[in-house]
Amino acid sequence: MNQDRWKQIDELFDAVLDLPEAERERFLSEKCGGDEDLRKEVLSLLSASGGTDNFLEKSAMGVAAKNLAEAQSNVPKNDILGQTIGTYKIEKPIGAGGMGEVYLAYDEKLKRRVALKILPAEYTLSDERVKRFELEARAISALNHPNIVTIYDVGNVGNVNYIATEFVEGKTLRELIGTNLKLKEVLEIILQCCDALSSAHAARIIHRDIKPENIMIRPDGYVKILDFGLAKLSEIDLNTMKNFTRTAKGIIIGTPAYMSPEQVADDNVDHRTDLWSIGVVLYELLTGVNPFKKENRQATFQAILSLEPPLVSSLNAEISAELDQILVKALEKDADLSYQTASDIRADIKRVKREVDSSPSWSRSAGNISTQSRKDAKSQRFFLIFTFSFFLFASLGIWYFAARTKPSQAREATEWINARHAQLTDTPWIEGYPSLSPDGKNIVFASDTENDRNIYVQRVGGKNLTNLTPNSKESDTMPVFSPDGKYIAFRSERVPAGIYVMEETGENVRRISDTGFHPSWTADGKRVIVSDKAAAIHTVHTVPNSALWSIDVKTGEKQKLESGGDAIMPNCSPNGSRVAFWYVADGQLPAIATIPTTGGKPVVVAQSAASDWNPVWSHDGKFLYFSSDRSGSMNLWRVALDEKTGAQTSDPESVTTPSKYLRHITIARDGKSIAYVRYESQSNLQAIQFDPKTLKVTGEAAYITRGDREVGNPSLAPEGNMFVARNPARTQEDLIVFDKKGENWRNLTDDKFRERLPRWSPDSKKIAFHSDRSGRFQIWTINPDSSNPQQLTFSEKTAATAPVFSPDGNRLVFTEFSEKAQSSRILDLTKPWTEQTPLNLPPMPDNKSYSVRDWSKDGKKLLYIYFEPDGDEIGTGIFDLEKQTFDKMTDNGTTPFWLNDSRHYIFIDRNTIFLCDTQTKKITELYKPSSYEVQQAVPSPDNKLIFFRYLQVDADVWLIDSAPNG
């Protein structure tokens, strides 16, 4: 455009703008005379001017940032859902993480859910940052710590860079700050964070961006730290930065209010920066406020560098001086004066937690409990607990934190507090029965391969497994090193089955006994002690008839040991005087006991209402280590005793490990390390369509629930909308309800008591279950909204379990345990316990016992599972209520459930759902999943679906090393 012409236009435009709108047209025509182009030009500018209110009002920086934000958030959202990247099918967006968008995706190859983080497009494959991140990701995935989100895969497809990690269900700490977290919950969260950091730091990995957004709490109470190492990825490329690194790094790495002074000052940052950040997180959790967060970054940085935050106790009166001291130390500006390792913080927090656990004032925030008068104290307490649960749901939504009070006397075994926890095996198979060689350098264990179980040896710290039993086609398991480390005794199912001994190399295999499990060498290496029966996991009700035998390794000569009751999993003391074992005397709870190596009167130690099992002597014979759920989860404990007499000399102490289910303990001869199996299972509910006319399943199984919550024993309400199920979590075992889509999860019970086998009443108004809340397992009912809990049975036997309603809802059959026998009784629900003697069903012939599991719709027949006299579960049958007769239907199988025709039922046997026709006794296979395990199949009320529990198990060997540097 010509400048003069423009000047003309511009001046006229200027003049017009000053006029009221009504006068503009006239003014323009006047001024322009006949210059129509001029008039049009000014008019068009004038009209454009009317639309410019929001035009360019944001600065270019804002526009660029917003465009970038849209490019990052919108593009994938529209394009990517339902698409497949590599083997990952994108299901839905789940948020934005440290870098880029995060999606829930399904790994179609490995059949698991993953969180897929898609990096912004400017991270190209050649990008140095991505390469560095890949390296670090590999290091992190090698950690495989339960409190660190596992990185499965870092890859690139087309132009898309992605990171696939474990999908964690739950809430971030950010979402939980301000909800009424209890002190012990806060401490537990920080403890788990310290575990994770300790392990990462040992591998020289620093998180650099610890903050509440990066800490997730699973519904089962497990803490998972996200985005390890990702902070580094967002670092600006150092090559470009040259002299400018200080500024560049400072701008993005870390979130201001959680940054350590050294991050702010940009001195060389080491692992202690994470310790500072965890201190800030703890402070915020306890007070609800971040101690350094100010209105802007500068002020925040200033505060981090110079502000001494007020003592936590000044903001929260219930905080102890000890916790104050921990925070003062954690938030010490001089990193050299602050905590040096995560284990140090952990140990200090642990001490505080012990105090808190034993102090009743912290157990419940009593102010929130509504008080309603109840006739007796017990039901009132019960009612309050439920009311509290409700309050909790109201304040936390569906989330809850499982906090089961540890017995106040529980102590932590001090020498293991700072131990390192390391995973030794990471096969997809189920490892079991590790045994450390006497020098602690090698470890043997049993593991499944494609077809059978074999015994493997691995160097501790190494990754290569050597199969010691490659030629055996049957299961070989329970290997144990001899005291001199030269031989391995084990159990084999090869023909002929029995206890075998081989050299440490797997050579010169020979059988020494035709019976026995769980071999344990005597101190002199001359004999092996075994039990008649095997126990892989603890079971609540039985240690089947089992005696101990002592076998001469050379001659095979065998003698039975007097043990005063059932004995299983023997373990010989290091100096040869006693044998410890898992012990059940008639009418007693399972316990741990010892007898002299030659047999004798058992001396019980550590007896409790919890499941204590798997005793193993310490190297010096001063302790028995064992597996116990006395703190809620099955973890490692020990009790001091006199090796000569077996007399207990102190209270049991806990050794905290990162496992929620620990079993198969082994201790090195030098006492410096312990190995065990960390057993992890994930169970979800699936459904498959069933046609009640053709009696066939159709289609493929679909998930009802998915995620980390354990779900078992599902029961769908007859009205068809709500499930109740068992939910064994990390520290508790409760009942949960959720809708038929697997959503709207809510705890029906939420306390330290154990609730099991829930069943809906036929009118869908109540749920019956058995619970130990009154001391022993008894039958209870509760409304679906957690109100009106009622104890129905007051059985004087060991336990009353497995409630099943009659179709009319007026009666309830349950199973009573006494010693080892089980019997069934029918309760009249129209009368209280005190006004009736529940009808005893007849005993089964041949000393078998049985437990009723379902009542036919026509009301005439009961379905039961029956047990051999030794307690082994064997098969299913029906009991005719009119004829009072037992009719065995199958020789195997469990969890039978009637179809509505009162003629067919379904049951589970060896990972398969079967159908049984009770008229013809014909058994048909209905469904067998291709992988994983199927359990507890239940037909829906209309019989058009079959629900079942889908179990995925992983078990790996872990090591606790008290001398990581030694």
Place this chain on the structure above:
Amino acid sequence: MPLPTTNEVTELLQKWSAGDAVALEELTPVIYAELHRIAKRHMNRERDGHTLQTTALVNEAYMRLIDWKTAKWENRAHFFGVSAQLMRRILVDFARKRPKVSADEAARQVSLEEAFTVTTEKDADLVALDEALTELAKFDERKAKIVELKFFGGLSVEETAEVIKVAPITVMREWQKAKAWLYRELSNAK
């Protein structure tokens, strides 16, 4: 941190204004990083359902990068001018390099006309704007400069006035007219 940052950025800007081309390369990643930070906050806010408080965000960004107010420059006006020019160059380059979105996304993208006529905040296509601004500068350098300072440089009316040595009221009027011209230009282009 922010304080030293400001000084260093300022130093780089001075270098650049003195003709040191390397300074641009060193500054670019800093600005990009800042962009990412704001973009991330955008996304978070959108997720929270908050309306965008971009002005606040961006002002903070400029503040973090360049300590405009307290800088005591011998030639403050020159410095502002240089910084705005630099910012324009970096941001437009960024927009130009921005990964091209898919066809689907392109189809979804509202036309400029639509964008400028709806009342909600809509953003200019920085590349198109840059071209139009270059065109404007050919016959009205002052207006172009004002847009550069205010829009790309993030300066206030008063600061802009200081740089180009006119009264603030003039800046406002020139700004209004420049916007009208650019708006028309960009709408026609579509």
